[in-house]
Amino acid sequence: MLGLNRKDTTFFLIVIALTLFTPFLMQPFGETSPLAQFNGGYPDLMAKVAIFGIFAIGFNILFGLTGYLSFGHAAFLGVGSYAAVWMFKLLTLNVFPAVILAVIMSGLLALLIGWISLRRSGIYFSILTLAMAEMAYRLAYSVLTPLTNGETGLQVRPTDPRILDGPGAADYPNLFGLELSRSWRLEIGDHLFTFNVGYYFCAAFAILAFYISLRIFRSPFGLMLRAVKANQQRMNYTGLNPKPYTLAAFVISGMYAGLAGGLMAAMDPLAGAERMQWTVGGEVVIMTILGGAGTLMGPVLGAGTIKYLENIFSKINENVLHDWFSFLPDGLENAVVWILSRFTGEGWALTLGLVFMLVVAFLPGGLVEGGQRIARLLRRRGGKGEGGAGGGEETAHTSPSTPPAAE
Amino acid sequence: MGILEVKNVNKSFGGLHALKDVNLSVRENTVHAIIGPNGAGKSTLLNVLVGKLIPDTGSVMFDGKSVLGRKPYEINQMGISRVFQTPEIFGDLTVLENVLIPCFAHRDGVFRMHAFETVEREAAMIEMAERILEDVNMADKRHAHAAALSRGDKRRLEMAMCLVQEPKLLLLDEPTAGMARANTNSTIDLLKEIHEKRAITMVIIEHDMHVVFSLAQRITVLAQGTPIVEDTPENIKGNPKVREAYLGTAEV
Numbered sequence: 315m316l317g318l319n320r321k322d323t324t325f326f327l328i329v330i331a332l333t334l335f336t337p338f339l340m341q342p343f344g345e346t347s348p349l350a351q352f353n354g355g356y357p358d359l360m361a362k363v364a365i366f367g368i369f370a371i372g373f374n375i376l377f378g379l380t381g382y383l384s385f386g387h388a389a390f391l392g393v394g395s396y397a398a399v400w401m402f403k404l405l406t407l408n409v410f411p412a413v414i415l416a417v418i419m420s421g422l423l424a425l426l427i428g429w430i431s432l433r434r435s436g437i438y439f440s441i442l443t444l445a446m447a448e449m450a451y452r453l454a455y456s457v458l459t460p461l462t463n464g465e466t467g468l469q470v471r472p473t474d475p476r477i478l479d480g481p482g483a484a485d486y487p488n489l490f491g492l493e494l495s496r497s498w499r500l501e502i503g504d505h506l507f508t509f510n511v512g513y514y515f516c517a518a519f520a521i522l523a524f525y526i527s528l529r530i531f532r533s534p535f536g537l538m539l540r541a542v543k544a545n546q547q548r549m550n551y552t553g554l555n556p557k558p559y560t561l562a563a564f565v566i567s568g569m570y571a572g573l574a575g576g577l578m579a580a581m582d583p584l585a586g587a588e589r590m591q592w593t594v595g596g597e598v599v600i601m602t603i604l605g606g607a608g609t610l611m612g613p614v615l616g617a618g619t620i621k622y623l624e625n626i627f628s629k630i631n632e633n634v635l636h637d638w639f640s641f642l643p644d645g646l647e648n649a650v651v652w653i654l655s656r657f658t659g660e661g662w663a664l665t666l667g668l669v670f671m672l673v674v675a676f677l678p679g680g681l682v683e684g685g686q687r688i689a690r691l692l693r694r695r696g697g698k699g700e701g702g703a704g705g706g707e708e709t710a711h712t713s714p715s716t717p718p719a720a721e
Numbered sequence: 722m723g724i725l726e727v728k729n730v731n732k733s734f735g736g737l738h739a740l741k742d743v744n745l746s747v748r749e750n751t752v753h754a755i756i757g758p759n760g761a762g763k764s765t766l767l768n769v770l771v772g773k774l775i776p777d778t779g780s781v782m783f784d785g786k787s788v789l790g791r792k793p794y795e796i797n798q799m800g801i802s803r804v805f806q807t808p809e810i811f812g813d814l815t816v817l818e819n820v821l822i823p824c825f826a827h828r829d830g831v832f833r834m835h836a837f838e839t840v841e842r843e844a845a846m847i848e849m850a851e852r853i854l855e856d857v858n859m860a861d862k863r864h865a866h867a868a869a870l871s872r873g874d875k876r877r878l879e880m881a882m883c884l885v886q887e888p889k890l891l892l893l894d895e896p897t898a899g900m901a902r903a904n905t906n907s908t909i910d911l912l913k914e915i916h917e918k919r920a921i922t923m924v925i926i927e928h929d930m931h932v933v934f935s936l937a938q939r940i941t942v943l944a945q946g947t948p949i950v951e952d953t954p955e956n957i958k959g960n961p962k963v964r965e966a967y968l969g970t971a972e973v
Contacts, residue, residue: 317837317839319839319841529836529837529839530836532839532840532841533835533836533837533838533839533840534821534825534829534833534835534838534840534843534846535833535834535835535836535838536836536840537814537818537821537822537825537840538822538825540811540813540814540818541811541814541822543813544811544812544813544814545809545810545811545812547809548809548810548811548882549794549822550792550793550794550797551771551793551794551797551802551803551805551809552794552797552822552823552826552882552886553794553795553797553798553823553826553827553830553831553886554794554822554826554831554832555792555794555831555832558831558832559832562834562836
């Protein structure tokens with residue numbers, strides 16, 4: 315189906331199903347259950363997972379395949395957001411023109427930054443991209459204030475021309491009149507599920523982004539990108555110029571970042587320079603490595619994990635912890651709460667840091683490798699007699715139809 | 722006129738005059754060995770031929786066209802392939818993928834944005850790659866990880882990657898360096914077979930005289946950056962100048 319072989323088609327259908335059923339999957343607990351605060355199935359978080367999933371999938375095309383580590387992808391995210399908000403202001407609050415311009419503008423910026431940065435490789439490339447993004451961030455605060463509105467950020471105002479919108483048009487980003495903030499609720503017993511237009515809009519793009527990434531992974535172009543990572547010297551002496559391949563990968567990943575930025579603006583029509591800060595560029599690096607760089611599913615898993623931790627762990631403050639541990643004697647309760655509160659609430663980043671360190675140290679292939687190890691362990695437990703067959707699968711794993719870099 | 726014509730090439734690195742007035746003519750469809758003691762300039766000459774180094778003066782013509790100032794990938798596309806002293810392969814990829822890459826390079830040139838095609842549907846390319854793997858007796862290892870191969874197999878794989886491009890000239894930089902005698906002999910047989918079957922011109926840089934005299938039809942002896950003799954193997958063996966250059970360091 316769609317140019318995929320049977321295995322990939324199944325894989326893709328599973329991804330689509332997971333995406334469509336996210337409002338259920340991320341909402342496993344009932345409203346009155348004490349675990350209700352671990353529910354992540356609200357539109358804002360789900361859309362963030364989809365958006366950062368897109369960001370990380372694109373980043374993975376550059377970093378996972380070619381091995382070029384960019385710390386400057388936040389610049390493309392920011393440009394995507396600004397471009398989208400300008401479309402809202404000038405043309406219409408319909409999200410399609412906004413998203414299209416976001417992708418185009420970030421692609422152009424990626425072409426420029428990539429053309430300059432790709433003169434170097436390794437750490438020098440990383441530093442160049444970091445410098446470029448930092449420059450974009452500073453420019454947004456200084457000379458570019460007419461375009462970016464400086465520290466206030468770019469917003470949609472009632473006085474904006476919006477030449478394509480008629481007098482009765484919606485005042486919120488919409489899909490041909492259907493507002494993205496619109497939600498439907500479904501109550502089943504104690505459970506409450508929310509279906510949000512904005513989430514499904516982002517999810518549709520995430521599915522498209524995943525599909526394109528899957529095709530690139532399986533294409534001769536993707537093979538060339540992996541060749542760049544494996545041995546540039548041999549590539550040169552095989553009659554291939556690595557430069558346009560890396561530049562193409564850079565621009566594609568920049569466009570993915572721009573799409574993510576555009577979708578962020580669509581969910582919340584506001585663009586600020588803080589989206590271009592280097593911490594955002596670092597976040598996508600962490601997402602990709604945490605999930606598993608060079609794998610198809612890894613970046614999405616990484617993005618989901620981090621956004622979930624960020625939104626759920628940060629809500630567990632000391633009061634919540636005291637509630638949980640009220641059964642302990644007072645002194646002990648205070649001690650336990652004191653320790654745990656370093657890792658939750660505002661300290662959630664510490665948890666993330668620990669998880670990241672553990673993954674990098676013990677699972678260099680990220681969460682995907684963790685999943686594979688567990689699956690292998692279960693298979694071995696399942697039938698000792700299949701030992702030989704398991705070994706056979708190992709080798710089948712590295713056949714060109716299922717490259718090791720892809721699951 | 723040879724397929725490869727090197728004329729009056731000079732190359733200095735600071736005060737070191739690595740190549741002095743090098744003239745070399747390689748005739749089509751011969752195996753031409755370049756020998757000489759360490760530091761004679763063999764590797765420098767090879768790097769000039771593949772575009773890695775640009776000589777200070779002189780000209781290098783391949784197949785009637787100058788190679789000077791061209792990038793290594795452009796020179797490769799002209800029909801010169803190179804085997805390195807330590808095999809340069811794509812370690813992260815499988816053996817079959819390693820060979821597929823030069824197949825695509827051969828068909829599509831230095832760059833093509835084939836992002837929406839699928840590798841496994843490129844039947845012609847896969848067939849081409851599998852055929853060359855059979856030629857070098859590696860078909861059974863096609864799904865192995867290239868980095869996990871033995872040194873001898875890596876060498877075979879690299880050779881297959883070069884051959885699949887159907888080069889007009891194959892440059893070999895000490896193809897048997899660091900190999901056991903048995904592996905050396907099998908490499909010699911492989912090279913002989915390649916030469917006979919495919920009629921590829923080869924330039925070999927080699928220390929091992931056993932390899933040189935088993936394969937070469939012409940030999941150029943380089944000493945201190947200058948070719949001192951060029952002749953057939955039989956005449957080289959008895960040449961006193963060659964003995965002098967080596968000072969008995971080789972079993973000539």
